[in-house]
Amino acid sequence: MTNPQEIATKAEFLAHAFALEQESVDRYEELADAMDTHNNLEVAGLFRKMAEFGRKHAVEVERLAAGSDLPTLEPWDFKWADDEGPETGDYADIDYMMTPVQALQFALANEKRSRDFYGLVASHSPNQTVRELAGEFTQEEAEHVTLLERWIARHDSDTTIADDLDPPNIVD
Amino acid sequence: MNPLSDKIEPKDYKSDVKPVWCPGCGDFGVLNAITKALASLRLAPEQVALISGIGCSSRVPAYTNVYGFHGIHGRALALGAGLKAARPDLHIVVAGGDGDGFSIGGNHFLHACRRNMDMTYIVMDNEVYGMTKGQASPTTAPDWTESELTPSGTHARPFQPAAIALAAGATFIARAFSGKPNTLAQMVVLAMQHPGFAFIQVLSPCPTFRPEQKEWKNIVRPFAVDALPTSDPALAALHCQRDDGMSTGVIYVEARPVWKRSDMQEIAIDDIEQEFRI
Ligand SMILES: Cc1ncc(C[n+]2csc(CCOP(=O)(O)OP(=O)(O)O)c2C)c(N)n1
Ligand code: SF4
Ligand SMILES: [Mg+2]
Numbered sequence: 030m031t032n033p034q035e036i037a038t039k040a041e042f043l044a045h046a047f048a049l050e051q052e053s054v055d056r057y058e059e060l061a062d063a064m065d066t067h068n069n070l071e072v073a074g075l076f077r078k079m080a081e082f083g084r085k086h087a088v089e090v091e092r093l094a095a096g097s098d099l100p101t102l103e104p105w106d107f108k109w110a111d112d113e114g115p116e117t118g119d120y121a122d123i124d125y126m127m128t129p130v131q132a133l134q135f136a137l138a139n140e141k142r143s144r145d146f147y148g149l150v151a152s153h154s155p156n157q158t159v160r161e162l163a164g165e166f167t168q169e170e171a172e173h174v175t176l177l178e179r180w181i182a183r184h185d186s187d188t189t190i191a192d193d194l195d196p197p198n199i200v201d
Numbered sequence: 202m203n204p205l206s207d208k209i210e211p212k213d214y215k216s217d218v219k220p221v222w223c224p225g226c227g228d229f230g231v232l233n234a235i236t237k238a239l240a241s242l243r244l245a246p247e248q249v250a251l252i253s254g255i256g257c258s259s260r261v262p263a264y265t266n267v268y269g270f271h272g273i274h275g276r277a278l279a280l281g282a283g284l285k286a287a288r289p290d291l292h293i294v295v296a297g298g299d300g301d302g303f304s305i306g307g308n309h310f311l312h313a314c315r316r317n318m319d320m321t322y323i324v325m326d327n328e329v330y331g332m333t334k335g336q337a338s339p340t341t342a343p344d345w346t347e348s349e350l351t352p353s354g355t356h357a358r359p360f361q362p363a364a365i366a367l368a369a370g371a372t373f374i375a376r377a378f379s380g381k382p383n384t385l386a387q388m389v390v391l392a393m394q395h396p397g398f399a400f401i402q403v404l405s406p407c408p409t410f411r412p413e414q415k416e417w418k419n420i421v422r423p424f425a426v427d428a429l430p431t432s433d434p435a436l437a438a439l440h441c442q443r444d445d446g447m448s449t450g451v452i453y454v455e456a457r458p459v460w461k462r463s464d465m466q467e468i469a470i471d472d473i474e475q476e477f478r479i
Contacts, residue, residue: 063222103386105384117382123225198335
C-alpha cells in the first residue's frame with residue numbers, strides 16, 4: 030500500500046494526474062472494444078464516452094505541465110492509495126451482458142476513487158502548491174461524481190443481467 | 202509515446218488485433234502487465250519474442266507487437282527453448298494456460314525448469330480449460346463438479362505449480378494475481394531480468410466457466426512472511442506447502458549457471474536437406 034499523502038512536488042503530482050487519466054482512457058477503450066466484440070454496443074458506447082472525457086482531462090494536465098520536467102515513474106512507483114490507478118476499475122465488475130446502469134456504476138466507482146485520491150493529496154501533501162492544485166482536482170472529480178449520480182438516477186435502475194438465450198458457457 | 206516524458210507507453214506494445222477474450226477475463230490484466238513490463242524495461246519490440254501454446258490465454262502473442270509465435274498445444278516451452286538456442290540475443294517470454302502448461306505440456310514444464318534456460322514463463326491459471334468450454338485442468342479442485350466430463354469431480358489432487366517448479370529446478374518462482382497488473386508488471390520485470398528460467402503462476406479468473414473466481418480479488422493477498430523471497434529451497438518448499446495457493450509474491454530466487462548454447466557448428470540448410478535425401 031502506498032501513500033498519496035507523500036506526493037510532495039508539483040511535477041510528481043502532475044505525473045500522477047496524467048497517468049491517472051491516461052490509464053483511465055486505455056482501460057475504457059479496452060473495455061469498449063471488448064463490449065463491441067461481444068455485441069453489447071450500448072455499454073461499449075458509454076465506455077467510449079468515458080474514454081473521451083479522460084482524453085480531454087489528460088490534455089488539461091498536459092497544458093498545466095507544459096515546460097516542467099515530470100519524473101518518469103514505473104507502474105509500481107506511483108503513490109496511489111491502492112496498487113492500481115484510481116480509474117482502472119476492477120475486471121471482476123465487468124460482464125459481457127452488463128447493463129448501461131452497471132457501466133455507469135463502474136464509472137462512478139472510478140470517479141469516487143479519483144476524488145478520494147486527490148482529496149488525500151489536498152489535505153496531506155507537505156507542499157502548499159500541490160495541496161491547492163489537488164484541491165481543484167478534487168473539486169472537479171466531485172463534479173464528475175455528481176454528474177454520474179444524476180445520469181444513474183435518470184437511467185432505468187435495472188441492474189439484473191438479462192438471460193443470454195445462447196450463453197457461451199454451456200456445452201453444445 | 203508519453204507526450205510529457207518521451208517514454209514508450211505500454212499501449213505502444215499492443216497490436217491492432219483486439220482481444221476476443223470475454224469481458225472481465227483475467228487475461229486482460231496479464232496482457233496489460235506484460236506491456237507495462239516491456240515499457241519499463243524499454244525494450245524494442247524486435248528484442249522480445251512472446252511464444253504461446255493453445256488456449257484462450259495463449260492468444261496473447263497476437264495482441265502484442267513483439268515477435269510472436271502462437272504455437273501448438275503444450276509445446277510453447279519447447280518452441281521458446283528452440284528459439285532461445287537459435288537466437289540467444291532475444292528476450293523470450295513464454296505464456297499460456299494451466300491446461301497448456303501443466304497438462305499436455307507438463308513434461309516440457311519439468312524439463313524447462315531443470316534446464317534453466319534464460320526465459321520467462323507466465324502461466325495464466327484459471328483452473329479450467331477455458332477455450333474448450335470448461336473442462337477440469339490439473340489445477341482444478343477435486344470436488345469441482347460443473348463440467349459434464351467430471352460430474353462428480355476429478356477426485357485427483359490438484360497440481361501445485363510453485364512447489365513442482367521448485368522441485369524441478371526453476372531458479373525464479375513467483376505467484377501473482379491478474380487483477381493487480383501493476384504488481385504483476387513489476388514481477389514480470391524481475392523475472393525477465395533474472396538470469397535463468399523464471400516462472401510466474403498468475404491466478405487469472407475465467408468469469409465465464411468459473412464465475413466464482415470473481416471472488417479471488419477478495420481472497421488473494423501477499424505472502425505474510427518476511428522470509429520470502431528466499432534462496433533456500435527447503436524454506437521455499439515449506440511456504441509453498443503451507444499456503445492455500447492464494448498468496449502472492451516472489452517465492453524463490455536462486456543463482457545457478459544458465460543453460461548456454463555450446464559451440465554449435467553452423468549447418469547450411471542444403472546440408473540438412475542432403476541428410477534427409479533418400
Ligand atoms: C493436441 C491438442 N489437444 C487438445 C486440444 C484442444 N484444446 C485446445 S485449448 C485446450 C485447453 C486450454 O486450456 P488452458 O491451457 O488452461 O487455456 P485457457 O483456455 O484456460 O486459457 C485444449 C485441451 C488442442 N488444441 N490440441
Ligand atoms: S472462456 Fe474464460 S479464459 Fe476464455 S476468454 Fe472467456 S473468461 Fe477468459
Ligand atoms: Mg486454463
